[in-house]
Amino acid sequence: MIASVVLREAVPAIDRIFDYIVPDEMLSLIQVGQYIHVPFGRSNRSVVALVVNLSEQSVFGDDLKSIIDIMDPIPVLAPDQVTLLEAVRTRYACTYGDVIRLMVPAYVSDKKNPTRNTAVLIDEQKAIEVLNEGDLSSLPQIRVLELLLECKRSPVSEIMSALSVSVSPIHSLRDRGLIEIIRDKSVLTQLVDDSPKEENNESEKDSIDGEEAAHVPAEEQAEAIAQILGIDVDQIDCDVNLKDIWDESNELREANDKYSEFLLYGVTGSGKTEVYLQCAAEILRRGGSVLFLVPEIALTPQMIRWVSARFQEVPAVIHSRLTPKQRFEQWDSIRKGKTRIVIGARSAVFAPMKDLQLIIVDEEHDTSYKSETHPRYHARDVARMRAKLLCAKLVLGSATPAVETYYSAQMGFTKLLRLKDRVNQAHLPKVTIVDMRQELKRGNRSVISEALMAAMREELSHGRQVMLFLNKRGYSSFILCRSCGESIMCPHCSVSMTVHSPKGRRPVLICHYCMRTMKIPELCPQCQSPMQAKMGLGTQQLEEAVAKAFPGEKVLRMDQDTTAVKDAHATLLEAFRKHEASILIGTQMIAKGHDFPDVTVVGIISADMLIRASDFKAGERAFQLITQSSGRAGRGEAAGRVYIQTYQPDDDLIVCAASQNYDAFFKNEIEFRRRMHYPPFLAMGTMVISSENEEQGFSQAKEVKAFVERLVEAHQDNISVDVFGPGPAPIYRVRDRYRFFLNIKAKNKSTLARIFRALSENYSDTGLNIAMDIDPIW
Numbered sequence: 001m002i003a004s005v006v007l008r009e010a011v012p013a014i015d016r017i018f019d020y021i022v023p024d025e026m027l028s029l030i031q032v033g034q035y036i037h038v039p040f041g042r043s044n045r046s047v048v049a050l051v052v053n054l055s056e057q058s059v060f061g062d063d064l065k066s067i068i069d070i071m072d073p074i075p076v077l078a079p080d081q082v083t084l085l086e087a088v089r090t091r092y093a094c095t096y097g098d099v100i101r102l103m104v105p106a107y108v109s110d111k112k113n114p115t116r117n118t119a120v121l122i123d124e125q126k127a128i129e130v131l132n133e134g135d136l137s138s139l140p141q142i143r144v145l146e147l148l149l150e151c152k153r154s155p156v157s158e159i160m161s162a163l164s165v166s167v168s169p170i171h172s173l174r175d176r177g178l179i180e181i182i183r184d185k186s187v188l189t190q191l192v193d194d195s196p197k198e199e200n201n202e203s204e205k206d207s208i209d210g211e212e213a214a215h216v217p218a219e220e221q222a223e224a225i226a227q228i229l230g231i232d233v234d235q236i237d238c239d240v241n242l243k244d245i246w247d248e249s250n251e252l253r254e255a256n257d258k259y260s261e262f263l264l265y266g267v268t269g270s271g272k273t274e275v276y277l278q279c280a281a282e283i284l285r286r287g288g289s290v291l292f293l294v295p296e297i298a299l300t301p302q303m304i305r306w307v308s309a310r311f312q313e314v315p316a317v318i319h320s321r322l323t324p325k326q327r328f329e330q331w332d333s334i335r336k337g338k339t340r341i342v343i344g345a346r347s348a349v350f351a352p353m354k355d356l357q358l359i360i361v362d363e364e365h366d367t368s369y370k371s372e373t374h375p376r377y378h379a380r381d382v383a384r385m386r387a388k389l390l391c392a393k394l395v396l397g398s399a400t401p402a403v404e405t406y407y408s409a410q411m412g413f414t415k416l417l418r419l420k421d422r423v424n425q426a427h428l429p430k431v432t433i434v435d436m437r438q439e440l441k442r443g444n445r446s447v448i449s450e451a452l453m454a455a456m457r458e459e460l461s462h463g464r465q466v467m468l469f470l471n472k473r474g475y476s477s478f479i480l481c482r483s484c485g486e487s488i489m490c491p492h493c494s495v496s497m498t499v500h501s502p503k504g505r506r507p508v509l510i511c512h513y514c515m516r517t518m519k520i521p522e523l524c525p526q527c528q529s530p531m532q533a534k535m536g537l538g539t540q541q542l543e544e545a546v547a548k549a550f551p552g553e554k555v556l557r558m559d560q561d562t563t564a565v566k567d568a569h570a571t572l573l574e575a576f577r578k579h580e581a582s583i584l585i586g587t588q589m590i591a592k593g594h595d596f597p598d599v600t601v602v603g604i605i606s607a608d609m610l611i612r613a614s615d616f617k618a619g620e621r622a623f624q625l626i627t628q629s630s631g632r633a634g635r636g637e638a639a640g641r642v643y644i645q646t647y648q649p650d651d652d653l654i655v656c657a658a659s660q661n662y663d664a665f666f667k668n669e670i671e672f673r674r675r676m677h678y679p680p681f682l683a684m685g686t687m688v689i690s691s692e693n694e695e696q697g698f699s700q701a702k703e704v705k706a707f708v709e710r711l712v713e714a715h716q717d718n719i720s721v722d723v724f725g726p727g728p729a730p731i732y733r734v735r736d737r738y739r740f741f742l743n744i745k746a747k748n749k750s751t752l753a754r755i756f757r758a759l760s761e762n763y764s765d766t767g768l769n770i771a772m773d774i775d776p777i778w
Helices: 079-091 096-103 124-133 139-151 156-163 168-175 201-212 219-229 242-246 250-255 272-285 297-310 324-335 346-350 379-390 403-410 436-441 450-461 539-549 568-577 618-630 652-658 662-676 694-714 749-763
Strands: 002-007 018-021 035-040 045-055 115-121 153-155 179-185 260-266 289-293 316-318 341-344 356-362 393-398 415-419 430-435 465-469 478-481 498-500 508-510 517-519 532-535 555-558 583-586 599-604 641-646 683-691 721-734 737-746 769-774
Touching (some): 018 035, 045 079, 079 379, 079 749, 115 156, 115 168, 139 156, 139 179, 153 156, 156 168, 156 324, 219 260, 219 415, 260 403, 272 297, 272 356, 272 393, 289 379, 297 568, 316 324, 346 379, 356 379, 403 415, 403 662, 430 436, 430 450, 450 465, 450 599, 465 618, 555 568, 618 641, 618 652, 618 662, 683 694, 683 721, 683 749, 694 721, 694 737, 694 749, 721 749, 749 769
Parallel strands (some): 260 393, 260 415, 289 341, 289 356, 316 341, 356 393, 430 641, 465 583, 465 599, 555 583, 599 641
Antiparallel strands (some): 002 018, 002 045, 035 045, 478 532, 498 508, 683 737, 683 769, 721 737
């Protein structure tokens, strides 16, 4: 027997399938999807490989090497994932190794290592002094030191995972004598009991039915559930248990067990989650498994709570803030079939689930589903690939669907299901657009308008809660010299540095691109003037202003700075849910999906910051964030109020968002994109070429454009594209590298993938630094 394999650490030069002979003693053990060891190269060094196919003959002839051993008898990838591996590699022009690392935790091969590197804090007092004085030169170093002040010691791999940092800041702290790195024993704990359990499907079904009986869907919800599950809508009586209807429709159910895609489009608070849970209950009753995707890690605790309250089965959780060991434990539980419910952010789309029948992508419009690092996949697109491979059902839910998704529904490719009203007869919040120009004329220099301030006082006096949304972290946007007009720029990037003011410490300047930090100089670096001012507004400054205006109220802030450590999202949200604080301030983390019944006032502090970005999707993102933020108000018994503060009160986008009029927004947006030949009418891609030498970078960008044009000319019968550029990227210099953009439009994403694959193969050994992205988010 022949095993066709790909290497786990495949780089472009060896990114292909290799064949190996399966020894006789392994014939009964070998399976597709297993990790094995194979001899590779002239030295026959042992490397890890993944089995992607088994056959009787090899296309490479008879002179083949034999497999060394099987690492784990249980496959690390399910059969559909092996097929998905090739699909993702093809779509995103990456290697097999890139995709394997997305699908299989690194801990799988590391878990047998008896020791590990552990970072230990040496001198707590010295660490506090260094932080207070702002003496560290990078934000990752600050984050690592803050974490070690809390826990005193932690495995290096877990610090890297929890803070999303490389090993470099850890080594820098060691070199400064603030921490030491030692070797200690690594102990793998088991998440669940490995001993076999007796199956009791009847009792399991009874528990699901018993929980489900308490939840009766509204009419619109029942119709959506019926459409998703393939049940005749006329059979549903909204006043009876859905179990009665499902048990009568086995024949119809079997006829509809094929891939189907639905857009569940409902206003904020319309009960989309209830539809998810009802559909999940039936899929579990059929013996299948369910995947819940949420856009933000911050939303996983809420979804876990809802799912755990409905079903007795404990869900598995997958997201990037888990430590390597935690991630392995969750992943291992899933692949062994110990849980049929998985909840997670973007990376959970690759979970090795058995009999996956339903994939739910909540807030499907959210840009957080798009990976910012190579390979730059979109979880919604991967979910669609996987659902098609499995003939599963895909449900995309949103109150503000992505323009491409809604257009697909309009064209009939996606089944549109609408929830037009809020549940429990709740009403959408009353929205007031506040003209901040008039506030200035009245002498109000505060960041909070008089109307919003009055509403906050009134609702807080009744024991209710307030959320304030500002999509800018930090204290101030930048430092401006009032004498020469210069701002303090990052020495390594072409952006101004942002002022951050940690509690109890001196304010510092931070570059949000290279993470460099520096002390705020007393004099302007350009003209030596002391006339420097903090300009712009960030969440830290807003928190300070609110705390001053409401000294008796507890204020929480939720942004990237306050959620850098493990479990910070859940801790902050749970504190707000328990009324330990009455005011929550945050960036887009708080704008979507959260359900706080006692929030009756929402303030959108600076809507203008959202609508004036430089790419064609800026208007869509602004509409979504304003609408989603507004939707957090009035979800309980009390009516909600929303205040949108803007200097452009007549802007069509703000007017549409204030009324939650998605149809009007979509009509304008789709016509604009039709005229400009933007998605969904054509596919869009970006190539970013970067170099430490400015002239060399521009020359390389022109060379790449010429290569694409030659490729198109050679295949003009099959490829039709337009290439624009090269030009400087919006952020021209990052980490001392000059960046040049090439934008490309093509008929579809497959065409872009073919071009990007050709580019990757042509320039893999040239040293050219090029990043390619389909459906980029600028």
